[in-house]
Amino acid sequence: MRLILKNCNYLGKEQRDIYIADGKFSEKYPDDQADRIIDVKGALVTPGLIDMHVHLREPGLEYKEDIASGTRAAARGGFTGVCCMPNTDPVVDNPAIVASIIKRAEEVGNCRVYPIGAASKGLKGEELSEIGLMKEAGIVAVSDDGKPISTAGFMRKVLEYCSDFDVPVLNHCEDKSLSGGAMNEGPVSTSIGIRGIPSASEDVMIARDIIIAEYLGLPVHLCHVSTKSGMRMIRDAKARGVKVTCETCPHYFTLTDDYCVDYSANYKMHPPLGTREDVEAVIEAIIDGTVDTIVTDHAPHHQDEKEIEFSLALNGIVGLESSFALCYTYLVKTGKITLDRLMDLMCHNPSDILKLGRGGMEIGDDADLAVFDIENEFTFDKNKMLTKGRNTPYDGWKLYGETLYTVMGGNITYEKLC
Amino acid sequence: MGLKNKDLLGMKQLTAEEIMEILDTAKMMKMVIESGNKKTTHLQGKSIVTLFYENSTRTRLSFELASKYMGSASANISTSGSSVNKGESLLDTARTIDMMGTDIIIMRHNQSGAPHFIAPYLNASVVNAGDGMNEHPTQALLDMLTMYERFDSFEGKKIAICGDIYHSRVVRSNAIGLSKLGAKVSVYGPRTMMPIGIEEMGVTVADSVIDCCRDADAVMGLRVQLERQKSSLFPSVSEYAKFYAITKEALAAAKPDAFLMHPGPCNHGVELPTEVYDCDQSVINQQVTNGVAVRMAVLYLLMARRNEL
Structure with missing residues (x-):
């Protein structure tokens, strides 16, 4: 496919036309040689976004999401690459399942899918999974996400063994002996009678992982960091040279635990929504470089698992289709960070952490890009989402940055109709 | 005056004036209980269901007696354990009771927020008889009545x-x-x-x-x-x-x-x-009597609001 995008606001820097041929960015060619010419009328064009923390739910949990629906949602969010977490059924802990996910994602073709393998067999935190063989099959990292890598001793073994294969280790930080509630512990949980999860539950494991990584001199990546003191510890660790990287999610800088007062499980996730202080600390950490990447932790669930009693509902919200608009509206439009910094957070840094080699827009690079309308406000509508999940807290929010087109490998993977 | 909301979900949802109105009404209801003839017609032709997902002796019995003293038809459902594990969801159960023409559903549930969750879906008024660790408004009201008498x-x-x-x-x-x-x-x-x-x-x-x-x-x-x-x-x-x-x-x-x-x-x-x-x-034993009086007052005021609509 030969595609020309006319009148692009290229990275907010200059007006230009973009030429794509044979799946790559190409030199200029005459209009009559194009299969399609799109006038984007000054809309923002960025490299295709990468989300390194997504739950696609296939195999086994297709009633929540599958690779086809999840990657359609990714494309609608402007993503051209997503990493899928291994807590499927069966768990992604062997090369055969890795291969099947990659094959299925290629058949569907909406988005590049980079599987993450389980660190431990069955996510049990007891025995190492076949990390070397899974690396050969195509994993880009390991994680026991959904659960923490259980003990400090096992974490050490995972970090050491993964270093032989140059496989990044991503950890969900939660000390289970401290958690066990359904929302952040504090005045709100006390007032509405929901068992609380202390922020110390996340912080204790962040501290543990920093200590082990520092001791071994090996890298570790901390998932969905949400707390003020967690960010402080990561900032301090980076300053003294510990190879720690981390991610946060849009809900940790746009929502607080106050939203839980009406018992809607669309505000229930792990780690739980924090206080205003936590939100401010997350934004500060995004600004000062403590946070390396913004991910969604896209966690589709069935209505029957979310529209029930709060404490019984499952954790997590969908995020792929709201992420860029939330980041743009709350971080860039407010002047907190530049668009370049947002591109590091949503594309270049995850590509670097996982060594994906993505995000280039030079001639000859794979043509992965996204086109966003940053001029006009739009209303986020849960019923227009392409994910199977309807568990979003952002229904009805007024945002900037609606996706107009997504192009992956030169093919249009999403196009806003009308 | 009267109550503002369809449901009594908690003290959080009541104003100081509404609380005082409930307490003043309960004082009158207590006179009914203490009279020889414990019968009024305030709830005649009305239907009240207690739906208890947790054990209870005094709360449940006092709601039952309160509705009987005021002449309503009443029925009781007890179940235990979480609704999810029972096969039928809480919302399905509540809707089923609602569709049988129930005016007031009195619910106790082990999950905080369970009555808040079902109430918007129902025509019936929901009275929270205790939800998890959150609230037990009629207990607080009877405690407050006990104080208010003193x-x-x-x-x-x-x-x-x-x-x-x-x-x-x-x-x-x-x-x-x-x-x-x-x-x-x-x-x-x-x-x-x-x-x-x-x-x-x-x-x-x-x-x-x-x-x-x-x-x-x-x-x-x-x-x-x-x-x-x-x-x-x-x-x-x-x-x-x-x-x-x-x-x-x-x-x-x-x-x-x-x-x-x-x-x-x-x-x-x-x-x-x-x-x-x-x-x-x-005054622990007097609290029990006040429990019936307060529940009569709550049912009376909720029904009065329904009758106005």
């Missing part, structure tokens, strides 16, 4: 509450309701059972049982679930009784005319020594 105004009164604060929906409802009427609530219990941020509900956390009870106008004990010992919230019953029970000495620190309350059922010799339970200052 002092004219709540303004500036000190109410001491001792025991397992963390898990107690009775504390939450009382703290919210009493604060709205200008009373001061002081709480005390083991730190392991003291929820973080309770001060933001307008209560004061005391340093000891005696400190909590000092100069109080009313003292309330709370039931401690003995199985909490297994989750390391306290080491033994005897240690709990020694350091956290409302003793004679603690009660003596309260005002001379202070009275002692307990929502029941009481673990004698744990949160209250038996001689304290039975002492002259104890």
Whole structure:
């Protein structure tokens, strides 16, 4: 496919036309040689976004999401690459399942899918999974996400063994002996009678992982960091040279635990929504470089698992289709960070952490890009989402940055109709 | 006047005026109970269902008697365990009851927020008879009626509450309701059972049982679930009784005319020594009568609101 995008606001820097041929960015060619010419009328064009923390739910949990629906949602969010977490059924802990996910994602073709393998067999935190063989099959990292890598001793073994294969280790930080509630512990949980999860539950494991990584001199990546003191510890660790990287999610800088007062499980996730202080600390950490990447932790669930009693509902919200608009509206439009910094957070840094080699827009690079309308406000509508999940807290929010087109490998993977 | 909302979900949703109206109505209902002929026609031709997902003796019975004294048709459903594990969802069950022409559903559930979750889906009014650790508004109302019979105004009164604060929906409802009427609530219990941020509900956390009870106008004990010992919230019953029970000495620190309350059922010799339970200052048995009166008042006022619409 030969595609020309006319009148692009290229990275907010200059007006230009973009030429794509044979799946790559190409030199200029005459209009009559194009299969399609799109006038984007000054809309923002960025490299295709990468989300390194997504739950696609296939195999086994297709009633929540599958690779086809999840990657359609990714494309609608402007993503051209997503990493899928291994807590499927069966768990992604062997090369055969890795291969099947990659094959299925290629058949569907909406988005590049980079599987993450389980660190431990069955996510049990007891025995190492076949990390070397899974690396050969195509994993880009390991994680026991959904659960923490259980003990400090096992974490050490995972970090050491993964270093032989140059496989990044991503950890969900939660000390289970401290958690066990359904929302952040504090005045709100006390007032509405929901068992609380202390922020110390996340912080204790962040501290543990920093200590082990520092001791071994090996890298570790901390998932969905949400707390003020967690960010402080990561900032301090980076300053003294510990190879720690981390991610946060849009809900940790746009929502607080106050939203839980009406018992809607669309505000229930792990780690739980924090206080205003936590939100401010997350934004500060995004600004000062403590946070390396913004991910969604896209966690589709069935209505029957979310529209029930709060404490019984499952954790997590969908995020792929709201992420860029939330980041743009709350971080860039407010002047907190530049668009370049947002591109590091949503594309270049995850590509670097996982060594994906993505995000280039030079001639000859794979043509992965996204086109966003940053001029006009739009209303986020849960019923227009392409994910199977309807568990979003952002229904009805007024945002900037609606996706107009997504192009992956030169093919249009999403196009806003009308 | 009357009640603003279709449902009674908690003290959080009531204004000070609504609380006083319930209490004043309950005083009249108490006269009905104390008269020889316990029969009114306020709920004649109406249907009331109690739906209890947790065990209850006094709350359930007092709601049942309240609705019978006022002439309604009533039915009861008991179930246990979480709705998810029972096959039918809570919402499906509630909708089923609703569609049978029920006017008021009185629900107790082990999950905080369960009545708040179902209420918007139903035509029936929902009365929260206790939801998880959140609220138990009719218990707070009967406690407040018991106080209101003994002092004219709540303004500036000190109410001491001792025991397992963390898990107690009775504390939450009382703290919210009493604060709205200008009373001061002081709480005390083991730190392991003291929820973080309770001060933001307008209560004061005391340093000891005696400190909590000092100069109080009313003292309330709370039931401690003995199985909490297994989750390391306290080491033994005897240690709990020694350091956290409302003793004679603690009660003596309260005002001379202070009275002692307990929502029941009481673990004698744990949160209250038996001689304290039975002492002259104890109004625990009168609370039970007030429970029926308050529930009559709540049902009456909710039904009056329905009849107006």
